Each structure stands twice: as C-alpha cells, then as structure tokens.
Amino acid sequence: MTALTRAAAAAERAQHIAQRSDRPSQRRSAQQPGARAAVRASLSGVQLRDSADGGGLLEFRGHATVYEHGYEMWDYFGPYTEIVSEGAGADSLARADLDVPLVLGHDQLRRLARTTNGSLFLTEDANGLHVHAPALDPADHDVAYIAPKLKSGLVDEMSFAFRIEAGQWSPDYTEYRITRYDIHRGDVAIVGYGANPATSASLRQPAAAPASRARALLELGIARG
Template sequence: MPNRSEKQIRSLVRKVETRADGERMTVAGYAAIFGEVADIAGIYREVIARGAFSRSLRTDDVLALFGHDSGRLLGRTTSGTLRLAEDAKGLSVEIDLPDTTDGRDVLTLIARGDISGMSFGFNIVHEEWDFSVEPPLRTIIDVDLVEVSVVSAPAYAGTSIALRSLESARAEIEHRHFVPAIRLRMKVGLDLALRK
C-alpha cells in the first residue's frame, strides 16, 4: 500500500491577489487546478480529479501557512480566517492576513510581485495509477488536506518522495495480482488434499 502518512506538497504558479475589505486584508488565489497534468520530478505525471478535496473540506481543520512553515501561521478554517472551496476550476483559497510580521511580510511581498503562487500539503486517501503510459500517470481522487501555503517559489515535491510514491503504487499493483494467484493455488491444493 502507498505510504499515506507522509505529507506531500504540490505547488501552483498562479497570480495571488490581495484585496482590502474594511480593515481586513485578504489574499486570494488557487492552490490547485483540476485536470491539469503536472510532471512530478520527471518520475511520473499527476492530475488532481475534481472533488479530490470535498470530503476533507467538510471535516478537516486546515491551516494557512507561509512557505509550508507551521511556525508561520496565517489563518485556519476553524477560526474562519481561511476559507477554502472547490469550484469548477480547482481549490480556491482566501486568507485574512493577520496583523503580524508574517502577515505584513506576505502583503508586502505580493504587492512587490515577489510571491508567485500557492501550494498545498496533503496526505493521499485514494489514488489511481495508469502504468500503461510512460511516464506513469497518477490521478489523485481523495486527499486529507493538511495546509495551504503562500509561497515565493512554488516547486513540486522532491524526487525521493516521488520515487517512494511510485514504488509503493507498483508494489500495490503487484500485490493485487500476486495475492489472488496464491489464494487460488492454496484453494486448489486444499481441494486436492480433501479429495485424497
């Protein structure tokens, strides 16, 4: 089985916007786009299926971070300072920036054009692999969304995580084919033994 406990990170270079709403400064953008195929470290391709976040959005407390650093909290869903939604395009993010050093830094960096995207951290719940194409294609069906981040340099997860994910999927496919064959052999062996 794939290692579902290891948090994975995916990033997206899309315009991040700020807007003022009274005294509140809000950052808005997309952390994920549905249906876009991404190259994961040259090892496999990946696409996020529509609805991949819907279960998690109903149940999980998701954090908004600066650069995936849990010590640099910008908001969270349970306090209402982070709002997430799936729409036809992808995972929409709105963060009410706090009046903290990090909040002010994020606002300044976006205004200067130094912040170029958003990202999300997740654990896989359900995925599908297509090994009939090269490189293999992974479709993310369902995730536990852990956090979304405002990032200065979006980048996909490192090669070691990508390789482990691919190797786990291959092992699972082999296991699915191997275990039924063993069970069949054991059943045939048992049937033959009972006939004697």
Template structure:
C-alpha cells in the same frame, strides 16, 4: 531527463505484477506538497477599527498534469476534479502559511480561512491581521508580485494509475492538519523521497568505473538492510501497498 527501466530497477508494470507496488496507486496516506501558479489577489478592509487584508487565490488546480518521480523514474501526476469534496465536507483543520512554515496566519477552525472547490481547483480566501509583521511582509511581496504562487500540503487517500503506469490520478485527498501556503516558487511538487530519488538517479548518470560500482554496492547494501529489518507483510498487504523495503532504501539514499 528520462530514466529507463533496467534489470535492477524494474518498471512499475513489473512491480505491480510481482506485488511490490500498489495496484491502485501510491500508498494511502502518502504526504504531498503540490505547488501551482496562482494569481493571488490582496484586498484591504477595515472592520471594527482593525485593518485586515484578504488574500484570494488557488492552492491547487485540478486536472493539470505535473511531473513526479518515484523509484521507477519520472511520471505525470494530476489531481482530479472532486478530489477535495469529501475532505472539505468534513470541515478540515487547515492553516494558511508562507512556504509551509512559520506561525499560522489564518485557520479554517477560526473562520479566518475559507476553502472551497470549484471547476478550477481549490480556492482559498484568507483574512489576515495587517498588524502582524509577517503578514505585512507577505502582503508587500504579493502586491509587488514577488510572491505569485501557492501550494498545499495534503495526504493522498485514493488514486489510480493509467494502463501504462505513466500517469497517476489522485482522486481523493485529506487536508486535515495540512496547510495552504503562499510560496516563492511553484516548482515541481516532489516529495522529499521523490526529490532525493531524482537527485540520486541524475548523479549516477555522471559516474563511471569505481564510483559507479561503489554506488551500486551501497544501494544493494541499503536494500538488503531494509529488507532484513522490515517486518514481513501478509500476502494481501504486499499486493495492496508499495514494498516498505524500497521506501526505506530511498529514504536512506542521501544519508
């Protein structure tokens, strides 16, 4: 669905002009989980009498748009080529997981996970111990093609909006203490805030009368409470970052 701006939900352009959204993009440090289709290849080997399985795939594809949501509605986001260069040069501590949870299967600091950036995106080569039950289950799922996609968890360091504020390009990410994961589905990579915002907006479209007025009043109350409880930011900070009250209100929408 497409959400249009209203008087109570200003456009991104208006927000930037009034200093309540970043001039250069999403707030630095914002967490993301982005998922992409990836042909994961499994190769078995024996080393020193031990069986290992190497999984080779791409946790991210660069310069491909995917849908995101924020307070102002839907927009396109993409990860620029070169976004991984600085973080990879810093030897980040990154884990290989399944669906971003569970015990670490491989890790960059132990040499069992190798990350590199090429013309396609973020390539991952993970060397897994085949004796582990969770590894065995994952390999079976990959070989059966029941798990065919990958995702990675990261933090945004820098980015830039397009002139019409409908496309956001991430130009630098931080992978340290994040993860790359084989995932069940490469769904649109909404953050928890974005997903809840989308759900709330879709629900509003099906309300009328008293329920709609109640939703309006509750949202207004949340915003007022967040504005009163958030510390006042200096003028230069308000211009540099998204309004904290808006973020707090979004977090509370489904409470």
C-alpha cells in the same frame, strides 16, 4: 527529463507495483531521494485590496491546487505525471472539524489564518482548491512580511499539504491520478516556486484605495502521500 527515462521508470513501475491503485512509493517533486513531495501549479492573479470588513484588513484569495492539470513528480522508480481529479477534496473539506491553516512556506508556526477560528475558508470550484482568508491583520508580523512581496510579484505561488487517500495509475504507469485526498491537519501555503502552471491568488487592500494588482504564478501544493 527525457522520454527514455520516463519510459524506463514506467517499465520498472509496471514490474514492481502490485495493483494500479497502489500509491506512489517515495513520492517527491524532484529527482533527489530526499526531496519533499511538493506539488505546484500556476495561473495569474495576485491582488492587494482591503477586506470587506474594512479597518485596514487584507483579503487573500487563491488556489492551492488546480484540478485536471498534470505536473511532474518522482517516485522510487523515476518521473511520472500526477493529476488531481476534480472534486478529490470534497469529503475532506466537508468535515465539521476541518483544521487547516494558511501558512508561509509550510512553516506551521507562521500561520496567517485557520479554518478552526473562522479566518480561513476552503472550497472547491471550477479551477481547484480555492483559498479565502477575508480578514488578515497587517499588524501581524507574517502578514506584514508577505503582503509587499505578493504585491510586487516577488512571491506569487501556493502549495498545499495533504494525504493521498485514493488514486490509480494509468495502464502504462506513466500517470498517477489522485481521486481523493485528505487535507485535515495539512495546510495551504504561500511559497516561493511552482512547477505546475495553473493557479491563482489574490490579496486585497482597503476598498477606499485603488485596487493594486499583479500577475503571477501560484504553486499547487506540498502534498504528503
């Protein structure tokens, strides 16, 4: 996207947005008005190892978003840079009733793990939103489907679905910083492509076997504002 288009979008935004704390209108990840609000990031690190529990279970680790790393998004006026602030998910993740599944492609029927049954753990660390599913069952159809693709690097990205609770535009309206998001009843997802270069994931195979590793990109998240 050209600097001119970005500058023109920022100028229009400045004229029409009442307050810098207003959320992006028609937020999405591509120029097309019908595109979803997919937020993506990449880093390295897809691994396949056994779960610590043994029994052939698989352990998945990754980051569904990377904090303090800009990525391109679009709103009603055009392109802008979006950044998720460090600690933006703290309040949401602290909920006693937090309900978030790990899914394939943001398909709510293709669940691999879930916070409510103790099979998924979400925490914030120095990189961003850390995803840990310690005991995926390879007999599950979706686990069996995705494991070899992660292992080979055919699929190597993540995304997360959330609601923006608070944020602010930069003074020139070229950047929007998310300072608080709510992931309750959203999701963390293994997906196909990423746009923001900065995350990681790992899926682990039996401890008795040599660890199988692959380098990868990891998508940062579908976000629902």
